[in-house]
Amino acid sequence: MFSDNLKYLREKNNMNQIELATKLGRKSTSSISEWEKGKYQPKAGVLSDIAHIFNVNLDDLMNKDLRNENEVSSPKLDVLSIFNQLNLKRRRAVLKFAVKQLDEQRQENKNVITFPNKHNTTTIDVDGVLSAGVGEYLDDNSEPFSVTVPAPVPDNYDYAFKINGSSMEPYYHDGQVVFIKKVGQYRDGQTVAAIYDGCAYLKRLAVDDDGYATLVSLNPDYPNVRIDDKEGMKLLGVAFS
Structure with a gap:
């Protein structure tokens, strides 16, 4: 169950094995590959880190089929978690878009006239x-x-x-x-x-x-x-x- 969930979450978040290994402080992807193949599971502390990276409950990571659950219900988006997984170039693109949206919202609010009730x-x-x-x-x-x-x-x-x-x-x-x-x-x-x-x-x-x-x-x-x-x-x- 864990091996399938790990691969699903990594691919769902557009993260390759090298990026995940870096976030976990590992120098190679060999452990990530073996985890996803189901050869063995990481220690409890590493499992907790993986759950934190993908913003999921540790028990769900180990015991639930997250692929089938997400096909039935819409995923809960954690914008900050997703943003933290982006590289520097993509973070800048997100910030630029967010600033543009905020400016447009402020301009829209300026044009709103509130009439007395x-x-x-x-x-x-x-x-x-x-x-x-x-x-x-x-x-x-x-x-x-x-x-x-x-x-x-x-x-x-x-x-x-x-x-x-x-x-x-x-x-x-x-x-x-x-x-x-x-x-x-x-x-x-x-x-x-x-x-x-x-x-x-x-x-x-x-x-x-x-x-x-x-x-x-x-x-x-x-x-x-x-x-x-x-x-x-x-x-x-x-x-x-």
């Missing part, structure tokens, strides 16, 4: 607009309005605002809806919804050692807002989405 959106009412810029003037007569946002939306927010401006990029974008949660205390570094001097902002809160606050723009193209009158600033809550 209408089933993954929902409509909510927002409380107004926050400026991620130089200030959004608050009009006491402004009313909530409806916008379409990705679903699902958080269920524990206190306010929802639409962002106007790009001062908080890359984390928050113009036109995005941000959800605000009321908190009891505010900390340095939190992104907050704030009202100051008649304008509403979405900014990063910075508090210095003296207790003075600044509403910080993450985008360096936009100015920060220095709070000269802490009593005149109202914090609505912390952004969490």
Whole structure:
């Protein structure tokens, strides 16, 4: 059984006796020839090496007719094992082909346009607009309005605002809806919804050692807002989405 399996696997993998002998660290093919003729079998360690080279189970190598099994079912391909059996010239050819396929795949992916799935959106009412810029003037007569946002939306927010401006990029974008949660205390570094001097902002809160606050723009193209009158600033809550 072993002799037939050895010859079958060697020929199936386009390997001559010299190549197999080299992989097994032998200087001649005489042993390979005698194994395939069934004159004798190699030692257990060599049998294990042969099973590894051809990526088969050692018990299958010794006790199963691999020729008949592979005629009934398709062989399981081990690309790495096959690649390792190729000579240098053929390995380069395989790599060149694989790189070409990868480049073509990347180009195909660039041409794919993903359209929003209408089933993954929902409509909510927002409380107004926050400026991620130089200030959004608050009009006491402004009313909530409806916008379409990705679903699902958080269920524990206190306010929802639409962002106007790009001062908080890359984390928050113009036109995005941000959800605000009321908190009891505010900390340095939190992104907050704030009202100051008649304008509403979405900014990063910075508090210095003296207790003075600044509403910080993450985008360096936009100015920060220095709070000269802490009593005149109202914090609505912390952004969490």
